[in-house]
Amino acid sequence: MQKNYDVIIIGGGTAGCAAAFTAAKAGLKTLLVEKNIHLGGLITSGLVVPAMNSSQNQINTSFSEALIKELRSMKGQITYLTNPGWFNPELCKVALDRLMQKAKVDILFNTRVVGLNILNKRINGVTLSSNMLSVYICAKCIVDATGDCEIATLANCNFLQNEKRFQPVSLRFMMGGVDLQAFSDWLLDFDKDRNVTTSQVVDGQIHLSTAYTWDKHTNWALKPLFEDAVAKKILKNEDRNYFQIFTIPYMPDSLAFNCPRVYFANEIDPLDNLQVSKALIKGRESIIRLANFCKIYFPGFDNSYISNIADALGVRVSRRIRGKYIYTVDDLKSGKKFDNPVLFSNYPIDVHSNKEGESLLEQTVQEYQLPIESLMSEDYDNLFVAGRCVSADFYAQAALRIQPSCFSMGEGVAKYIAELK
Numbered sequence: 375m376q377k378n379y380d381v382i383i384i385g386g387g388t389a390g391c392a393a394a395f396t397a398a399k400a401g402l403k404t405l406l407v408e409k410n411i412h413l414g415g416l417i418t419s420g421l422v423v424p425a426m427n428s429s430q431n432q433i434n435t436s437f438s439e440a441l442i443k444e445l446r447s448m449k450g451q452i453t454y455l456t457n458p459g460w461f462n463p464e465l466c467k468v469a470l471d472r473l474m475q476k477a478k479v480d481i482l483f484n485t486r487v488v489g490l491n492i493l494n495k496r497i498n499g500v501t502l503s504s505n506m507l508s509v510y511i512c513a514k515c516i517v518d519a520t521g522d523c524e525i526a527t528l529a530n531c532n533f534l535q536n537e538k539r540f541q542p543v544s545l546r547f548m549m550g551g552v553d554l555q556a557f558s559d560w561l562l563d564f565d566k567d568r569n570v571t572t573s574q575v576v577d578g579q580i581h582l583s584t585a586y587t588w589d590k591h592t593n594w595a596l597k598p599l600f601e602d603a604v605a606k607k608i609l610k611n612e613d614r615n616y617f618q619i620f621t622i623p624y625m626p627d628s629l630a631f632n633c634p635r636v637y638f639a640n641e642i643d644p645l646d647n648l649q650v651s652k653a654l655i656k657g658r659e660s661i662i663r664l665a666n667f668c669k670i671y672f673p674g675f676d677n678s679y680i681s682n683i684a685d686a687l688g689v690r691v692s693r694r695i696r697g698k699y700i701y702t703v704d705d706l707k708s709g710k711k712f713d714n715p716v717l718f719s720n721y722p723i724d725v726h727s728n729k730e731g732e733s734l735l736e737q738t739v740q741e742y743q744l745p746i747e748s749l750m751s752e753d754y755d756n757l758f759v760a761g762r763c764v765s766a767d768f769y770a771q772a773a774l775r776i777q778p779s780c781f782s783m784g785e786g787v788a789k790y791i792a793e794l795k
């Protein structure tokens with residue numbers, strides 16, 4: 375393997391894949407370093423599907439279009455109610471391998487950065503470690519797409535930790551063996567006023583989504599079932615704080631669950647491994663109760679089983695870089711315009727809370743933009759970030775973190791780097 379790259383991207387997740395693909399397509403020698411044995415980050419390890427729908431006027435969408443095309447060719451994607459982000463998380467792993475190979479990205483799985491060569495305000499290279507072997511690689515630019523700013527931490531960067539606020543974490547799972555026809559028939563009748571339930575046949579398969587949460591005082595159809603299950607000790611009260619399910623493309627007997635949200639007395643600090651470990655154990659117990667609840671209360675679940683539990687805890691927000699521009703919720707709410715935007719979006723400010731009635735889903739302006747400067751470290755001239763570790767305040771990040779925006783950030787930062795060459 376060559377030892378000099380134009381750009382090294384660390385973290386082969388949502389934003390990192392977009393950055394690597396775009397950089398390589400632009401002719402940059404590109405290395406993608408991932409600690410796991412597959413790409414996709416939260417989409418694959420965290421089972422976070424589907425991607426949210428975003429604004430019609432999005433920019434930097436070439437990567438997501440390429441991913442959709444690749445997945446569709448493998449029967450791993452559908453467009454559901456105008457949203458093309460319904461992905462099969464397992465096939466995503468293969469689609470991303472293929473895209474990176476086509477773009478000629480060098481990938482190192484199972485590898486971490488253990489050292490940095492820093493001179494003045496530049497990071498000139500990284501020491502990588504894999505299976506006890508260390509290798510030093512030079513690079514002109516570094517992109518930290520680890521979600522938690524792991525490289526920026528090694529580089530002793532400044533962060534926006536002033537607020538020390540987190541959102542709840544979730545441990546997602548999937549169930550197989552579900553009779554979706556029976557479940558859908560029952561659900562459409564049970565949630566007659568369609569507060570949250572949607573259903574549509576796409577490519578011959580029934581697709582649906584539904585939800586229940588104690589957050590808002592909505593007349594949730596599923597509420598009496600959850601309350602009954604708590605009264606009978608089938609569920610714990612905390613299990614009913616958030617429940618959401620989606621079908622998965624071309625998996626005609628499977629459902630993906632956006633739950634349980636896991637918490638203790640306070641929000642879990644996702645950077646504290648002891649708290650994360652306890653959350654994983656607690657989350658897996660909650661999954662057992664939720665799967666049992668589905669079997670007891672939902673038609674179509676007689677032969678159902680837990681088919682997959684995420685191997686990554688779903689972290690919504692942790693460390694964020696202190697960038698050359700700190701994007702604020704006021705910028706977002708006013709739709710402030712910038713000279714070099716990397717994304718346009720209209721996704722609302724989405725703050726989960728474990729306290730009943732305290733979650734926030736606030737639609738703001740028609741469209742807002744994020745400037746490239748929010749992806750540049752203020753401490754180094756050639757260190758960039760992409761993804762949920764963006765330089766944005768707590769409320770702005772709560773709108774920016776969705777997958778379409780992470781894709782655009784990765785693509786936008788790579789295009790910027792390509793122009794520096």
Ligand SMILES: Cc1cc2nc3c(=O)[nH]c(=O)nc-3n(C[C@H](O)[C@H](O)[C@H](O)COP(=O)(O)OP(=O)(O)OC[C@H]3O[C@@H](n4cnc5c(N)ncnc54)[C@H](O)[C@@H]3O)c2cc1C
Nearest residue numbers: 385387388389409415416425426520544688689761762777
């Ligand atoms: C529970 C939950 C539900 C969500 N629901 C939705 C939804 O329905 N739709 C939507 O669009 N968005 C949703 N989101 C938001 C969205 O999925 C994430 O914000 C987004 O995927 C984050 O992308 P990222 O690239 O920043 O991080 P990730 O996708 O997590 O990528 C980070 C990558 O870096 C790797 N990595 C980390 N450290 C290192 C290291 N030291 N060395 C090498 N590699 C490393 C990781 O293994 C991973 O592959 C949800 C998030 C959560 C937590």
